[in-house]
Amino acid sequence: MQRHILSRRELLKSTLEALPRSAIVLSMPAILAACSRSAQNQLDGIGLQLLGSEEAEEFAAIADRIIPPDDTPGAREAGAVHFMDTVLGDQRERELQILRDGLGELQNRANAEFQAASFSILSAEQQDQLLREIENTEFFATIRYLTVAGMFALPAYGGNRDGVGYELIGYDPRPVWQPPFGYYDEDYMNRGGQ
Amino acid sequence: MAGASFPTREEVDFVVVGSGAAGGIVAKELAEAGHSVVQLEQGPHLQAADFRHDEWGTFNNHDLTWSHRQGHPQTFRKTADEVATVRDRVCNYAHNVGGSSLHFSGNYWRLRPIDFMEASVRGTIAGTNFADWPIRYEELEPYYTRVDWEVGVSGLQGPWDPPRSRDYPCPPMPVKGSDVLLERGARALGYTAYPAPVAILSQPHNGRPGCIHCGFCLGFGCEVNAKSSTMITMIPAALASGNYELRTHCTVSRVETDESGRASEVVYFGEDGAEQSQRARAVVLCANGAETPRLLLMSESPRHPDGLANSSGFVGRNLMFNGYSEVTGLFPEPVNAWKSIPATRVVHDWYEIDPAEGFYGGGGIDGRHPVRSGTPMESAIASSMLGGPTWGSEYKARIREEFTHTAAFDGHTTSLPLDSNNITLDPEVRDKWGRPAIRCTYMDHPDDIATMRYFMERSVEMMEAAGALRIHASYPEDGQTNSSHMLGTCRMGDDPSTSVIDRYHRSHDVPNLFLCDGSSLVTSSRGQPTMTIMALAFRAADHINRFAQRNEI
Numbered sequence: 199m200q201r202h203i204l205s206r207r208e209l210l211k212s213t214l215e216a217l218p219r220s221a222i223v224l225s226m227p228a229i230l231a232a233c234s235r236s237a238q239n240q241l242d243g244i245g246l247q248l249l250g251s252e253e254a255e256e257f258a259a260i261a262d263r264i265i266p267p268d269d270t271p272g273a274r275e276a277g278a279v280h281f282m283d284t285v286l287g288d289q290r291e292r293e294l295q296i297l298r299d300g301l302g303e304l305q306n307r308a309n310a311e312f313q314a315a316s317f318s319i320l321s322a323e324q325q326d327q328l329l330r331e332i333e334n335t336e337f338f339a340t341i342r343y344l345t346v347a348g349m350f351a352l353p354a355y356g357g358n359r360d361g362v363g364y365e366l367i368g369y370d371p372r373p374v375w376q377p378p379f380g381y382y383d384e385d386y387m388n389r390g391g392q
Numbered sequence: 393m394a395g396a397s398f399p400t401r402e403e404v405d406f407v408v409v410g411s412g413a414a415g416g417i418v419a420k421e422l423a424e425a426g427h428s429v430v431q432l433e434q435g436p437h438l439q440a441a442d443f444r445h446d447e448w449g450t451f452n453n454h455d456l457t458w459s460h461r462q463g464h465p466q467t468f469r470k471t472a473d474e475v476a477t478v479r480d481r482v483c484n485y486a487h488n489v490g491g492s493s494l495h496f497s498g499n500y501w502r503l504r505p506i507d508f509m510e511a512s513v514r515g516t517i518a519g520t521n522f523a524d525w526p527i528r529y530e531e532l533e534p535y536y537t538r539v540d541w542e543v544g545v546s547g548l549q550g551p552w553d554p555p556r557s558r559d560y561p562c563p564p565m566p567v568k569g570s571d572v573l574l575e576r577g578a579r580a581l582g583y584t585a586y587p588a589p590v591a592i593l594s595q596p597h598n599g600r601p602g603c604i605h606c607g608f609c610l611g612f613g614c615e616v617n618a619k620s621s622t623m624i625t626m627i628p629a630a631l632a633s634g635n636y637e638l639r640t641h642c643t644v645s646r647v648e649t650d651e652s653g654r655a656s657e658v659v660y661f662g663e664d665g666a667e668q669s670q671r672a673r674a675v676v677l678c679a680n681g682a683e684t685p686r687l688l689l690m691s692e693s694p695r696h697p698d699g700l701a702n703s704s705g706f707v708g709r710n711l712m713f714n715g716y717s718e719v720t721g722l723f724p725e726p727v728n729a730w731k732s733i734p735a736t737r738v739v740h741d742w743y744e745i746d747p748a749e750g751f752y753g754g755g756g757i758d759g760r761h762p763v764r765s766g767t768p769m770e771s772a773i774a775s776s777m778l779g780g781p782t783w784g785s786e787y788k789a790r791i792r793e794e795f796t797h798t799a800a801f802d803g804h805t806t807s808l809p810l811d812s813n814n815i816t817l818d819p820e821v822r823d824k825w826g827r828p829a830i831r832c833t834y835m836d837h838p839d840d841i842a843t844m845r846y847f848m849e850r851s852v853e854m855m856e857a858a859g860a861l862r863i864h865a866s867y868p869e870d871g872q873t874n875s876s877h878m879l880g881t882c883r884m885g886d887d888p889s890t891s892v893i894d895r896y897h898r899s900h901d902v903p904n905l906f907l908c909d910g911s912s913l914v915t916s917s918r919g920q921p922t923m924t925i926m927a928l929a930f931r932a933a934d935h936i937n938r939f940a941q942r943n944e945i
Contacts, residue, residue: 264783265791285448289461326784333783342783343773346791350769351448366788367795369730369768371445373615375605380728380796382569 245280245356248287248294254279256301259318261345263325271362273345281348281357293340300337304328395631395638396428400670404428405940407658407672409644409687412491413922414909414929415678416622417543420629421933422676423636427940430670431636432660434643435487438494439623443613447769450611456486456495463824466682468873470835472812478821481874482832483682488613489640490623491680492876493922497610497734497764498591498619499804500545500923501756502536504554505529506744507915514744517752520837521710521809525914526886526895533557535927535934543926544597544620547589552740562594564736565603570729570799571737573721574759577801577854578739585737588758591620591923592733600624605732611765642668643825646691647675647700647905655700655905661825674904674945676897676936678929681711681878681910682830685815688882688907690827701899701907706892707882708816710809711832712916713875715755715840717803717848717867720762721860722778726796729761730771735802739854743918745846753843755805755918757851762800771795778862801854803847803867804919808837809880836871844868877921882911896939897932904945908932 246254261273286294301317307328308314317325332338348357350364358364364371378384386392398404405427408419415431423429435458449455458464459480466483467476486495506513508525516522537558539545546562564587567575575585592609595602603618617624630636641663648669650656655675662668677684685708689699699707735758744754762777763770775791776782778798807813813835817828836844844867852865885891888900893912899905908929910921917924939945 265788266785268785268788285452288453329783346772347448347452347769350772352444352446354446355448363772364768367768367772367792368726369795373445373604373606375607375731377566377605377732378569379605379731380569381725382572382723382727383567386567386569386572 246283249279249283253298253301254283256305256316256318257282257297257341259325260304260329260341261348263322263329264342264345265349266322270366273349275359276349276362277357277359278345278348281351281355282344284356285344293344296337296340300332300335300341303337304332307331395636396634398428398430398637400668403671403673404430405673406430406676407432407670408676408678409658410491410677410679410683410909411489411622411627411638412485412678412680412909413493413622413925415676416490416493416626416630417926417929418676418678418908418933418936419636420626420633421930422937423630423633425937427635427937429630429636430672431630431638432642432644432658432670433489433638433640435489435640437489437638437640438613440613440615440617443615445606445608445612445767447765447767451765451770454480456488456611456613457481457484458487465821465823466830466832467818467821468832468834470833470871470873472833476818476831476833479874483815483830483878484874484876485680485682485878488623489627489638490621493591493621494613494619494623495611496876496922498922499735499758499920500539500547500589500591501738501918501920502554502589503529503532503917503924504743507917510915514747514752517808517839519810521811521890522752523809523885523890523914526884529554532924532927532931535930536923538930539923539926542598543591543622543625544593544600545589545591545923546594548587550586552584552586560589562597564588565590565592565594565733567736568729568732568759569727570761571735571759573723573727573799573858574737574739574757574801574854577856577858580857581853583739583741583854585739588735588738590733590735593618593620598625603733607731607766609733609766644679644687645825645827647677647687648691649693649695649700649902653695653902655902665825674906674936674940676906676908678909681881682815682832684907684909684911685881686817686830689817701882701892701901701905703901704889704892706890708814709811710880710883711813711815711834712807712809712877712879712913713834713836713872714807714877714879714916714919714921715803715805715836715844715868715872716919717805717844717851717865718762718800719802719848719851719855719863719865720777720798720800721855721858722793722862723797723799723860727799728796729759729799730766730768730795734760734764734766740918742847742850745843749846751839751842752808753806753839753846755803755843755847756920757801757803757847757854760800760802762794762798764802768795778864801851803844803851805840805843805847806918807840807879807916809883809915810837815878815881834872836868841869841871877910879910879913879916879921882907883914884912885914896935897928898939906932906936
């Protein structure tokens with residue numbers, strides 16, 4: 199069951215702007231290696247083991263509409279496609295086939311509706327329109343899942359470069375924390391456990 | 393420390409199959425009592441330095457819990473008239489020394505006196521195998537206390553506790569924002585949120601450090617050994633006893649019996665795939681509530697055509713998953729429930745739902761992060777659970793908001809024992825060793841579904857009282873399809889026709905075969921069974937040791 203209950207109170211949109219930014223502590227060699235590769239924003243097939251550079255470019259374009267760049271990096275810059283390249287090569291032949299079949303279908307749509315040779319050369323608005331048409335497909339669910347995972351998984355898998363996913367959500371990957379952990383427990387402590 | 397080494401063709405006193413919550417305790421206790429013990433564990437001996445904050449490896453590659461990716465498929469169906477299909481997650485448990493005590497969240501609620509005699513007090517339930525336990529709380533209490541001190545539990549003694557002979561060794565864990573909100577909601581409605589007892593150290597104890605609140609807890613191994621797994625609390629002591637050999641990467645295929653009907657040896661595949669067999673005076677299966685019945689069913693023979701120890705037909709039956717409900721609320725300030733352990737407060741005002749509601753059930757509600765692991769990737773994938781788009785710019789904003797500004801009030805509930813919920817051997821699917829796969833058949837009883845809904849409704853009320861801006865509530869109304877709790881499948885009882893083991897964990901049919909793990913439970917607990925599994929293990933080891941000393945095995 200997926201029941202949504204809207205409370206009587208309204209969502210305070212301003213909460214988003216009030217969030218603190220955290221510094222990212224880099225410690226793992228794998229993260230540092232990812233950093234050195236992430237300078238170029240353009241996918242040129244470097245470091246890809248499984249995906250071809252053309253299909254990788256298309257997947258990157260889709261990923262960048264799922265988590266778009268704005269004042270913070272999107273999924274392309276986070277290396278979501280390099281993440282896909284890593285995990286799809288690990289006993290995930292079925293998922294790879296879903297992505298390749300789905301991409302072919304999406305390219306046909308790009309051609310039929312916009313006379314474009316590929317999805318990636320369309321405008322963001324055109325891309326969003328096509329993705330909205332297929333957002334209930336297994337293909338979209340699969341690439342959406344992999345894009346999000348690639349933004350936030352351990353950087354050793356090739357995505358989440360420079361910890362951009364962590365920074366986006368205010369997650370600081372340091373291993374040791376002490377209370378208070380957030381606003382409410384600090385407030386509770388200040389009021390003597392009330 | 394390597395421990396002892398025993399030849400397979402010479403009889404050791406005990407072979408213990410499985411090294412998890414129960415097996416780690418039973419083996420350590422028997423070895424320290426002077427018996428020779430070989431422990432067979434199908435997974436590796438991972439230790440603190442092996443653990444990483446790797447969500448993809450944990451939740452998608454199933455690095456700890458294994459699946460068909462590692463050659464261990466399981467199949468699932470809701471009812472017996474369906475053909476079961478292979479699923480990623482069915483009976484979910486960690487394959488390593490320490491078993492699931494390595495990756496659990498360590499919620500250590502004791503059972504209460506009522507749990508052991510509920511069928512007598514409340515009445516039986518038609519169409520179910522709901523029954524009293526053959527033992528009472530008072531018999532188990534000393535062993536609960538041993539778990540508190542020897543394994544390590546943090547908590548606070550109070551009027552909410554069942555009677556206890558000794559205080560907790562460690563004070564409760566520091567309260568998290570998600571549980572401050574639970575306490576606020578509960579108090580506003582006249583309920584009591586009290587410090588959750590957990591098998592995670594709040595301060596140094598028995599030479600181990602306190603928790604560092606890293607946040608990668610449920611699903612992960614603890615990198616500082618603050619989590620009280622048997623891997624760190626029992627296995628080192630077993631190895632130090634000089635009477636104990638730990639054999640990892642050893643996958644048991646059957647228990648052999650001799651012409652007198654006694655268990656004689658345990659057959660297993662070593663890491664290299666070669667079949668071996670360890671002779672033993674007695675055998676203790678602690679393989680968990682799915683694997684123990686599977687092993688008994690695989691050990692069929694002309695003398696035991698329906699599987700070993702199965703004259704009752706109860707091996708594999710009465711599988712209980714425990715139920716759940718999940719209610720998420722958005723709050724104006726940072727909750728940061730992703731830090732520290734999952735839960736630090738629990739509300740037990742509905743330990744027994746009023747029978748006037750018209751159904752059986754009970755449980756507790758604790759405060760958590762809306763994704764139970766509380767980790768970034770899992771949280772992001774689930775984002776927009778409070779409504780809104782699941783991709784694009786607005787979704788990107790929601791990911792951030794829901795990671796930091798949410799709390800969840802989760803219900804943990806009872807399950808009823810039913811003939812129709814069970815573990816059997818899949819007729820088609822086999823694992824990498826050629827053993828029949830676990831086939832799980834499960835559909836929650838209508839009372840279990842009603843209980844989950846009831847707990848969801850209570851959580852929504854507390855969430856509103858706590859001041860949530862937006863709320864999302866769910867429970868598995870179509871029935872659960874997987875669980876980490878596999879309970880009741882070789883249950884304890886005085887009557888050999890309706891139970892598999894006696895009150896001392898000895899199988900009714902095979903005098904030198906003992907079973908102790910989640911399968912031993914008669915009822916399901918209120919949703920947090922591992923404390924009871926460990927207490928039963930200490931108690932079982934006490935009795936088995938006495939039987940061995942009196943030559944009664």
